[in-house]
Structure formats: C-alpha cells, structure tokens
Amino acid sequence: MRLTGDYNCMNCLSRILIIRFSSLGDIVLTTPFIRALKQRFPSSTIDYVAKEEYVPLIAHDPGIDHVYFARSCDGFKGLLALAKKLRRAQYDHVFDLHNNLRSRMLRTLLAAPSSSIRKENLKKFILVSFHKNLFKETVPVPERYARTATVFGVRLDESGPTIHVPSHVYQRAIRILESEQARSSDRSIALCPGARHFTKKWPLEKWIELAGLLLENKDTRIHLFGSKDESSCCDEIQRAYPDVISSFCGKLSLLETAAGLADCDAAVTNDSGLMHLATAVNVPVVSIFGSTVREFGFFPYRSRAVVVEKDDLSCRPCTHIGRKRCPRGHFACLNDITPRTIVQAIDDLLKPDSH
Known part of the structure; x- marks a missing residue:
C-alpha cells in the first residue's frame, strides 16, 4: 500500500473516491472493498470512477453514491475534464485500486490524500520468467484492495463479491431466456x-x-x-x-x-x-x-x-x-x-x- 496525505484524523472520511477503470473481473472484485468501506464509514459519500462500459456493474451497489466514467478515446483532455469535475467534491481520500499511468495521473490532478494498490509486478515477473516463487503468502485481489485502507481500520467481511441486479433488469433477462x-x-x-x-x-x-x-x-x-x-x-x-x-x-x-x-x-x-x-x-x-x-x-x-x-x-x-x-x-x-x-x-x- 502506498499512501500520500495527512493522516492525523483516521475517522473523518466523509467523501471517498475509488478508482478502478477496468476490467470486468477486477471491478467485480472491488465490491467486497466497497462493502467494507461503507461498513467502516456508514455516513460517508463514496464515488467511483470506471470505464463507461463497466458503470452498470457498480451503479446499483448500495454502497456507491455516484459512478463517473472515463473513456480511453478522450485521452488526456478527457482526464483533465474529469479531474475538474471531481475536484468539486473535495474528497477526503482517493483509493486507487488500478495504479496504472491514467489512475496515477488522475489522482495527481485531484491533489487529494490517496493510497494505491501494491501490484507486486516484480514478484510476478520473477515467478513467470524464472519460476521462483517470492510470494510469502497468496493474497487474493480483494484483500490487496482492502490493504489500501488498513490504516483507516477497514476490514473485509466473510462474504465474496456481490453484483446488484435491479429487478427490472432481471425480469427482462428472464423474458429473453424464456423466448429461447x-x-x-x-x-x-x-x-x-x-x-x-x-x-x-x-x-x-x-x-x-x-x-x-x-x-x-x-x-x-x-x-x-x-x-x-x-x-x-x-x-x-x-x-x-x-x-x-x-x-x-x-x-x-x-x-x-x-x-x-x-x-x-x-x-x-x-x-x-x-x-x-x-x-x-x-x-x-x-x-x-x-x-x-x-x-x-x-x-x-x-x-x-x-x-x-x-x-x-x-x-x-x-x-x-x-x-x-x-x-x-x-x-x-x-x-x-x-x-x-x-x-x-x-x-x-x-x-x-x-x-
């Protein structure tokens, strides 16, 4: 976990932003972390940034207040426009669960306290290239996400990922299945x-x-x-x-x-x-x-x-x-x-x- 910002107050996160642009599985695996954040800070506003095509996965999560979307085709200009919009929220903390060039640029533009996932790329490279396992423990991705908030007392519960499907979407899908x-x-x-x-x-x-x-x-x-x-x-x-x-x-x-x-x-x-x-x-x-x-x-x-x-x-x-x-x-x-x-x-x- 990498941290930036002032951490004199560990219980006062009222406005939180999560960044995870893609992909399908990675975003699904953020849902235990969303749940844990909301349990730890029940009165907080939690927003999320994802690529446009993945917004529906998160939009109906009861722990999320608003999902903002980013499009790769908009480039740096689009990222600047998104950052300008997000800065108005004055987030107390940004959790960067992607930690790639675009997410690092976005949190830099926001200038808010932040923490980012440790991706263990060197250990992965050594395991793939030399078949030498330097992983002292196998840490599932949801738990790696949660480690970005350990300093705030955030702990995952015992449940797995959860995607919330609105009833009207479920009924529409069932009608399609029945038609076949x-x-x-x-x-x-x-x-x-x-x-x-x-x-x-x-x-x-x-x-x-x-x-x-x-x-x-x-x-x-x-x-x-x-x-x-x-x-x-x-x-x-x-x-x-x-x-x-x-x-x-x-x-x-x-x-x-x-x-x-x-x-x-x-x-x-x-x-x-x-x-x-x-x-x-x-x-x-x-x-x-x-x-x-x-x-x-x-x-x-x-x-x-x-x-x-x-x-x-x-x-x-x-x-x-x-x-x-x-x-x-x-x-x-x-x-x-x-x-x-x-x-x-x-x-x-x-x-x-x-x-």
Whole structure:
C-alpha cells in the first residue's frame, strides 16, 4: 500500500473516491472493498470512477453514491475534464485500486490524500520468467484492495463479491431466456467459453465434448454466455446440439448476463471476467485455469467454486496476464484437462453436502 496525505484524523472520511477503470473481473472484485468501506464509514459519500462500459456493474451497489466514467478515446483532455469535475467534491481520500499511468495521473490532478494498490509486478515477473516463487503468502485481489485502507481500520467481511441486479433488469433477462425456451429444464448449466487471451481458453472441441456429456442427463439444458466477440465460438457449440443449447453471446448487457447466470444451477468458465460475475450472483462455479496460477490473486473469492488446473506442470505460469500462443507448443495446461474431469467437478459441487 502506498499512501500520500495527512493522516492525523483516521475517522473523518466523509467523501471517498475509488478508482478502478477496468476490467470486468477486477471491478467485480472491488465490491467486497466497497462493502467494507461503507461498513467502516456508514455516513460517508463514496464515488467511483470506471470505464463507461463497466458503470452498470457498480451503479446499483448500495454502497456507491455516484459512478463517473472515463473513456480511453478522450485521452488526456478527457482526464483533465474529469479531474475538474471531481475536484468539486473535495474528497477526503482517493483509493486507487488500478495504479496504472491514467489512475496515477488522475489522482495527481485531484491533489487529494490517496493510497494505491501494491501490484507486486516484480514478484510476478520473477515467478513467470524464472519460476521462483517470492510470494510469502497468496493474497487474493480483494484483500490487496482492502490493504489500501488498513490504516483507516477497514476490514473485509466473510462474504465474496456481490453484483446488484435491479429487478427490472432481471425480469427482462428472464423474458429473453424464456423466448429461447431456455427455462424449461430441471437443470440449467451455463457455459462461458470465452477469455481475453488464448492461453486462458480451454479448447473449443473440449467445450463441445463437455456439452455432450452434460446432455446425457436428459433433464439438463445448456446456456452459453459471452461477449459479441465470442459469438462464433458459442455458435459452434450450439450447432452441435441446437435443440438443447441456447446461446446468449452478444445478446445481453453485462447486468442481463449477470441475471442470466443467476438463473442457472452452475456455471463452467475459463479464468475470465464471467467467472467473477457468476460468483457475484451466487452461482456455483467450476473454473478452468491454464497459464495463470493462484499466486496472482484471481481465483474465485469466498464463493462456492472449484478451480480445475494442472498444477504439476513446470512451465506454469508462463504469463501473469495471458498469451497469444503456448510458448512450448504443447498447451498441456489446458489440453490435458478432460471434459469428464469437469463433469465430475460439477457433480461434486452440486452435491447437497458440498457447501
């Protein structure tokens, strides 16, 4: 945690600003911190800055008073305009949960006391490049966020991330599901085959095989979720079993996707933003991890979830973000995870005594 400002008064934060521009999963993981801040300072005003496309995720959080958006296309001029608007609020403290160039520029322009997340980039680099683990402990990202406010007595509760979906959005999403006859089965499983980087994507043919195994249970229906960019992948899976698979890739907003996930009995995901979104609406999750590892802090947090990974590979991790291709060529971290392993993980997760 990096701090700037005068800290003679530890109990007088009445106006607070949180900065986290992106991305989906990172923003979802800020919600335990929002909750903890509001519990510590219940009378405070808490505002938030995010990229425009992520504003709906935070706008309905009961701990947030106002969400301001920043657009990358507006450049430095847009950042100046945003800072001018934010300075009027005279924040007592700014929590920079992004700690990149843009967020540092913004908090400098605000000239308010601030603290920023420690990103441990050097330790990540050494772990990836030399496979030497300097992490003395594995600290989940929500807890790294919370460390920016330890000096103020802020402590996380025992719950995980939470996304608040307004009832009208939920009802709209359900109508869309019903229009696809996607609510007529006893068991619905969400498959989320997308991810931002190749080395985080379980191969398409394995998703198709997984769908076939799940559909051996005649009471099961499968829903596919993802962004518009992932539509082609989802379409291929749907074409394999068109009568019992519904694809909502690119058809729903972020909040509608959250509502659709909430209507499912379980979700299978890659290491992706939808993994965190699913946990935030209390859906049991089986997540498939490839090139990344627990030490980076992005495993499902305090939720009903299981991670399937090949933890015996000497080449993991090969990146802390993701790669366009496997540097060794074998892609064993994901190729060696079988669909039957995922089916077993789902069955174990849904057993009545599993939680």
